[in-house]
Amino acid sequence: MDRDARYTDAERSGARSTVSSDSGGGATAPDWERPVAADQRRKNPDFTVGRDFERDGIGSRDGPAVAGYDAAAVCRTALAWARERDYAGYDPYDGLNSPVLSAAARHWLLRLVVIHGVQKFPLNLRPYLGVPKERNPKGVGLFASAYLNEYERTGEDVALGEAERLLDWLADNRSPAFDRSSWGYNFDWQNSTKFFLPATHPCGVVTVFCARPFLQHHDLTGYDRSLEVARDAAEFLLEDIGTESVDGHEVLTYTPYDSYVAINANALAADLLWRVGQRLDERKFQSRARELFAFVVDAQTEEGGWHYSAPASDSHLGYDNFHTGFVLESLSRYVRERDADHPAREAYDRGMRFHRQNHFESDGAPKFEDDQSRPYDVHAAAQALITFTRRERPEDVELARRVLEWTLDRLYDSEGCFHRRIGRFVTDETPYIRWNQAWMCLALSAFLKRGHGEVRV
Structure with missing residues (x-):
């Protein structure tokens, strides 16, 4: 099929896509079923609760203490927060999901105005615009990866079972x-x-x-x-x-x-x-x-x-x-x-040095760009935790810990959610399910896994 043939007139004009499920797409993709109900073998009925979630759990065997928090407890609390909401929520860029605004966005410029107007407005307009809270496939993939990291770290079948439920959903969607x-x-x-x-x-x-x-x-x-x-x-x-x-x-x-x-x-x-x-x-x-x-x-x-x-x-x-x-x-x-002299190895080492030296403040705050500090964004913090736990060099591990300390101190809500960003004049505390929560759950699980053995991923 020609690339452009997949666009309907409605899609070209800006109306939300309504691809039919019986269009033939997905017909040859491999089937996937959960192999075994791993969660039925669990001893703890819920992986995300019942494990040292209060600050007095600091120093528990689960994970290191960072910024006054048990990092493992924060990870589980954050996963529980997402699970309680069925992994559904708002996204910074979901403005066109508004039934009020999507019909008006029939030109690329109008679409940009809607998307960025909603995501940059000082208040969260989505409840007033009728934007639904939904699962985002990318976010579901990130949550599944976080649970698999936790299964690797703890060996708890319930973490595997929750990951498999999310894989079920991805396979069906x-x-x-x-x-x-x-x-x-x-x-x-x-x-x-x-x-x-x-x-x-x-x-x-x-x-x-x-x-x-x-x-x-x-x-x-x-x-x-x-x-x-x-x-x-x-x-x-x-x-x-x-x-x-x-x-x-x-x-x-x-x-x-x-x-x-x-x-x-x-x-x-x-x-x-x-x-x-x-x-x-x-x-x-x-x-x-x-x-x-x-x-x-x-x-x-x-x-x-x-x-x-x-x-x-x-x-x-x-x-x-x-x-x-x-x-x-x-x-x-x-x-x-x-080898150390392979072009890709040299590029990686040089890139890590550039990234470490140019993208973070001295206290661990993640700069937006090398020459622009704000907004300090949770997505950048999360990816930094993942990037700098890929190898065991002291300077990388130390930076990862500083980034996590800053993030827990400035962007974490003790109820279990993460805020999005701190700008020059406005702090966006909207708890976006993919941009904030999924990325930080994955990042925390990667940080914790570093201290409990590496998994082949």
Whole structure:
């Protein structure tokens, strides 16, 4: 099918996508069923409760004390907060889900005004605009990964069972727009002037974060169907995402429908392709991953960072914090098997140094970009915890701890949720389910796992 043929007239005009579930999409994607009701074997009826959640639990065997909190208790409290809400909530960019505003957004500029007007307004307008609280596939993937990390760390079957329930949902909510396993956002999304992605239509980044927990689940349980889903998602990246030629490299576009090249999206795709290729010993995935990683390495600037897109003139961001983290986390797994003088290893080490020296305040606050401090955003803090726990260098571990201390002190609500950001004049305390909660649950689980043995992820 031609890329543009997937757009209906309504989607082009800005109305929310309503792809039919019987459109034929998803018909060939592999089935997935929860292998065993792991949670039925649990001793504790609820993984997220009953474990030292008060501050007097500091120093418990569960986890280290950070900023006056037991980090493991915070992780479980945050997961419990999300579970109580069925992992559904608002998103910074869900303004077009408003029945009041979506019908008016029939031009790319109007869509941008709606999306950013809602997300930047000092008060949360969504309850008044009728925006529903929903599950976001990317957020569900992040929560599933967090539970799998906790299962690896604690060995508690109930954590595995909760992860598998979320994998059930992801398997049932693959994008109907393509036959292969892929996922998109639960809202219409206009990315500047570059592209418009209707709700449920897939993109590479969301697909990667939804496929990762299936791959991790296979590594932890040996369940072949999980690996089949991850492989199918890798096939989607290989066959369905668009390609563009950039500086002699054949690279991936952000979605199947556009020509926009984001460097971090290529790094994330390369990471999944590489890992799936390793598990299955399939050269086509490994070869494509090498090509994409070569592009990422060549795209690194003399300073050691990466622009958001290629060419750099298309970038709406400079050297921003968490997208740099995406690139470095992706490279971290690839370079483990590379010599110190391998170009990818050198790029990774140089990038980590640039990231550490330019993206954080002395107290651990995550700067927005290298030359712009505010807003201090929870997403950047979360990705930093993940990025700097990928290796055991003292300077990385020390920075990760400072970032976590700052985050718990400034963005954590003791009820169990995280606030979004601290701006120059306004603090956004909206508890977004994906942007805040899912990312911090994953980050906390990664931080805790570092002290309890590394899992192959």
